[in-house]
Amino acid sequence: MKILVVDDHPLVRKGVSSTLSFEEETEKIFEASNIQEAISLINSEKPELIIVDxxxxxxDGLEIVRRAKSKNSNAKFMVLTSSLKKEDFLRSEEVGVDGYILKEAFAEDILYAVRVVLRGKKFIDPEILKHQSSHSQKNNRLSELTPRENDVLVALGKGLSNQEIAEELFISEHTVKKHISNILSKLELSHRTQAALLVNEASNLYRECV
Structure with a gap:
């Protein structure tokens, strides 16, 4: 089996190549640092597995996947990255990669991912799934808030004080405090700063998805 490792950091390439050398079926490991080098090696050596940053x-490392697939390459593609960004994961899914694993993974986990992908199955790093799940859980808890609690939460995200929130929403400070108490309870948070950070994070995630 021929494997191509594409990463612009020499130490990362050497580390990954060293790990892959323990795979019994590995015949040869090639390295590339950019798209041009990678495409040239794909055309000349026809590796069965291509691991890209x-x-x-x-x-953009995914351009390698796009170009190779446009030429009907039968190779399997794995992303090896440090990114936990939702948009990076979704972009990788869109181009049809076979695996997505973090650079922080242990050597044995990388080898396991390689074996899974080469068997024709998909592999996604559990940390990616956990990260995406945590965002989903936060959004689910946000959906439990009443419309007025949502208004107060948005105001918290703006950094408004209780008095300013009361004036903006035409309610009493006592009512604001009650809403904030309910918000913290439903979102399982301990103070208003966490609530403000959460609503701003949720807003950013929404903008990323539309």
Whole structure:
């Protein structure tokens, strides 16, 4: 089996190559640092597995996947990255990668992912799933808030004081305090700063998805 490792950091390439050398079926491991080198090796050596980093300096590693697939390459593709960003994971899914694993993974986990992908199955790093799940759980808890609690939460996200929230929503400070208490309880938070951070994070995630 031939494997191509594409990463713009030499030490990362050497580390991954060293890990892959323990795979019994590995015949040869090639290395590339950019798109041009990768495409050239794919055309000449026809590796069965291509492991790419998402960010190759100023280049997009997924462009390698797009180009190879456009030429009907039968190779399997794995992303090896440090990124936990939702948009990076979704971009990788869109181009049809077979695996997505973090660079922080243990060597044995990388080898396991390689074996899974080569058997024709998909592998996604459990940390990615856990990260995405945590965002979903937060959004589910947000959906439990009443419309007025949502108004107060948005005001918290703006950094308004209780008095300012009361004036903006035409309610008493006592009512504001009650809403904030309910918000913290439903969202399982301990203070208003956490609530403000949560609503701003949720807003950013929404903008990323639309």
């Amino acid at each position: 998402l960010y190759l300096g100023n280049e």
